[in-house]
Amino acid sequence: MKFKKHNILYLNLAQLIQEAIQKSTDDLALNLDQIYLLLSTPPKKDMGDVAFACFGLAKALKKSPAQIAQDLLECLNESRLVLKSKNFGPYLNFYINPAEFNKIILDEILSESFFKSSLVEIAPKTTIEYSQPNTHKELHVGHMRNMCLGNAIVNLYRYVGIETHATTFPGDVGTHVAKCLWYYKKYNTEQPPTIRQGAWLGKLYTKANLKLEDEKGSENEEKNRAELTAILKQLHDENGEYYTLWQETKKWSLTLMQEVYAWANITFDSWYWESDVDSTSVALINKYFEKGLFIKDQGAIGIDLSDDKLGFCLLLKSDGTGLYATKDLELARRKFEDQDIEKSIYVVDNRQSLHFKQVFKTLEKMGFENAKNCFHLQYEMVELPDGAMSSRKGNIVPIQKLIDEMVTKIKIDYLNKYVGDWHTCEIDTVANQVAAGAIKYGMTRIDSNKKIVFDMDEWLKLDGESGPYIQYVHARINSLVSKIKRDPEIQFELLTHELESDLILKLSKFNTIIENCVTNNKTHPLCSYLYELAKAFNSFYAECSVLKAETHELVQARTALADGVAIIIRNGLSLLGIDAPKKM
RNA sequence: GCACCCUUGGCCCAGCUGGAUAAGGCGUCUGACUACGAAUUAGGAGAUCGGGAGUUCGAAUCUCUCAGGGUGCGCCA
Numbered sequence: 124m125k126f127k128k129h130n131i132l133y134l135n136l137a138q139l140i141q142e143a144i145q146k147s148t149d150d151l152a153l154n155l156d157q158i159y160l161l162l163s164t165p166p167k168k169d170m171g172d173v174a175f176a177c178f179g180l181a182k183a184l185k186k187s188p189a190q191i192a193q194d195l196l197e198c199l200n201e202s203r204l205v206l207k208s209k210n211f212g213p214y215l216n217f218y219i220n221p222a223e224f225n226k227i228i229l230d231e232i233l234s235e236s237f238f239k240s241s242l243v244e245i246a247p248k249t250t251i252e253y254s255q256p257n258t259h260k261e262l263h264v265g266h267m268r269n270m271c272l273g274n275a276i277v278n279l280y281r282y283v284g285i286e287t288h289a290t291t292f293p294g295d296v297g298t299h300v301a302k303c304l305w306y307y308k309k310y311n312t313e314q315p316p317t318i319r320q321g322a323w324l325g326k327l328y329t330k331a332n333l334k335l336e337d338e339k340g341s342e343n344e345e346k347n348r349a350e351l352t353a354i355l356k357q358l359h360d361e362n363g364e365y366y367t368l369w370q371e372t373k374k375w376s377l378t379l380m381q382e383v384y385a386w387a388n389i390t391f392d393s394w395y396w397e398s399d400v401d402s403t404s405v406a407l408i409n410k411y412f413e414k415g416l417f418i419k420d421q422g423a424i425g426i427d428l429s430d431d432k433l434g435f436c437l438l439l440k441s442d443g444t445g446l447y448a449t450k451d452l453e454l455a456r457r458k459f460e461d462q463d464i465e466k467s468i469y470v471v472d473n474r475q476s477l478h479f480k481q482v483f484k485t486l487e488k489m490g491f492e493n494a495k496n497c498f499h500l501q502y503e504m505v506e507l508p509d510g511a512m513s514s515r516k517g518n519i520v521p522i523q524k525l526i527d528e529m530v531t532k533i534k535i536d537y538l539n540k541y542v543g544d545w546h547t548c549e550i551d552t553v554a555n556q557v558a559a560g561a562i563k564y565g566m567t568r569i570d571s572n573k574k575i576v577f578d579m580d581e582w583l584k585l586d587g588e589s590g591p592y593i594q595y596v597h598a599r600i601n602s603l604v605s606k607i608k609r610d611p612e613i614q615f616e617l618l619t620h621e622l623e624s625d626l627i628l629k630l631s632k633f634n635t636i637i638e639n640c641v642t643n644n645k646t647h648p649l650c651s652y653l654y655e656l657a658k659a660f661n662s663f664y665a666e667c668s669v670l671k672a673e674t675h676e677l678v679q680a681r682t683a684l685a686d687g688v689a690i691i692i693r694n695g696l697s698l699l700g701i702d703a704p705k706k707m
Numbered sequence: 708g709c710a711c712c713c714u715u716g717g718c719c720c721a722g723c724u725g726g727a728u729a730a731g732g733c734g735u736c737u738g739a740c741u742a743c744g745a746a747u748u749a750g751g752a753g754a755u756c757g758g759g760a761g762u763u764c765g766a767a768u769c770u771c772u773c774a775g776g777g778u779g780c781g782c783c784a
Binding site: 160165166170178212213214255257298299420421422423432433436439446473474475478503533536569574585587588589591594595596598599606651661664665666668669671685 | 709710713719722724725727728730732733739743746748749764778779782
């Protein structure tokens with residue numbers, strides 16, 4: 124995808140520099156794109172607001188970068204956006220003219236037109252698949268990372284103007300289901316609870332595993348295996364008591380997923396169930412086997428990808444049934460053909476790296492043109508301090524446990540003071556919004572290729588760099604802004620304090636940060652940005668009084684600035700799937 | 708054995724599409740509230756960016772190599 128040059132300041136300065144280069148030499152013409160990309164931020168405020176590094180021109184001009192910076196300085200035209208320019212060694216730095224810049228940026232943000240235009244020039248229609256939980260298992264904080272990441276990426280893609288289809292692919296078939304039902308029918312003595320049956324079911328799955336593990340090597344091992352095979356056959360043939368039980372219990376798991384999605388405010392444009400692609404995926408493989416693309420080896424069917432250094436990809440077991448890759452091929456076919464998409468993104472943890480390489484390569488060999496536009500967006504796992512989480516072993520932190528503890532903690536530590544003052548339901552709403560802020564920010568703020576070691580006590584601490592810190596700034600601004608009646612005309616040029624211009628410059632970079640997130644499929648740059656913005660506001664707030672500013676006009680201008688910060692925060696948090704409460 | 712990912716102050720983490728003095732958070736030490744909402748803020752101490760080599764005018768950033776940690780590699784999903 125290709126982005127427009129949407130940063131007004133950078134575009135303006137790039138044009139200015141281009142003119143200066145043309146004026147100073149005939150030998151060299153840099154295009155606007157190149158100059159635009161060479162602009163950066165100086166390390167210190169007193170060195171200017173934007174820097175142009177001249178190193179790249181040195182070779183072509185046969186002059187030192189420092190000399191070039193000086194020469195360019197002399198050739199610079201006037202610009203209303205630039206107060207002054209100065210060379211610092213090899214850098215040509217610009218000081219923004221607040222009289223002009225403040226108004227351009229804040230007008231756009233306050234009218235919200237800043238967020239409305241598409242940032243991309245070319246945008247392939249994209250499907251993003253995320254959240255592939257298994258039924259009959261409990262959702263844990265590892266699934267939460269996937270959901271938060273996937274949802275934020277979808278939001279970011281849509282924000283920049285890419286037509287995006289969000290889809291999910293839950294696993295409702297397989298041996299894990301058989302194990303769970305086996306235990307339920309034969310050994311469970313408890314009555315299913317009336318609420319959260321899905322979580323209870325997940326615990327049965329763990330018990331089933333422990334029992335099977337326990338009886339390994341005993342006289343029961345063979346019997347257990349035979350029983351599981353029989354259950355799988357019933358599920359496959361779609362009849363029998365286990366099939367009925369499967370239908371019932373699958374609903375419980377679905378309810379669990381829907382509760383969590385509803386809490387996290389996540390929706391999908393389509394749901395693909397694994398059971399749904401099961402039989403057609405086998406047919407698909409057989410079709411291509413007959414065409415001669417796949418080979419039979421030791422009774423099983425697969426594709427030899429060793430020429431591509433991807434080993435052998437097994438597609439049909441010797442009993443004729445499919446595997447994970449089998450279903451992913453059929454699912455990909457449906458996405459390409461049913462949804463008419465050009466690009467396909469899979470948000471799945473990095474253990475599946477080889478799997479997706481094999482699937483994408485196989486799709487290519489099957490003749491799908493868009494196979495080259497498939498992308499595995501991988502992320503590292505969420506682990507516990509004593510190692511990996513495993514539903515099989517039962518050492519997991521369930522999502523609902525995290526949510527419950529977080530909500531409770533927020534009510535006790537922060538919202539208790541409003542009891543009697545606010546409606547109970549209002550406290551409840553805000554507690555959930557703040558909990559979501561903490562959890563979603565926590566899940567998206569770390570680079571996706573770093574693992575997260577989950578420690579409940581650490582997560583419940585809400586100070587420092589956190590979602591609630593940013594939400595708090597928003598709430599505080601909301602309270603501030605509501606105290607002032609706004610004039611129709613604001614004198615933005617009055618905002619000349621260092622902390623004010625710093626804030627405005629940061630605000631202007633919002634879309635550039637988003638561009639960075641989308642090009643790299645990352646969420647953490649947006650998190651860092653919002654935190655830095657919130658922090659910069661707090662510094663401003665501590666130093667510059669808004670309500671007690673010296674003049675009426677300055678009160679107005681600062682209020683408008685604060686409002687602009689709140690608007691950026693609100694929009695930025697919403698891309699992370701986080702609400703910004705008006706009070707908290 | 709092969710492949711991929713990670714390694715930055717006591718702990719966590721940003722910077723990695725090469726550039727100016729490596730940015731934050733937690734913890735720690737010292738200050739600021741009868742408040743424009745302290746879920747806040749001002750400041751101090753704390754880093755040979757895992758080791759080594761190379762490319763470059765310039766490397767936390769790119770290449771190679773070594774070490775440590777993690778993950779994956781045909782009948783689970």
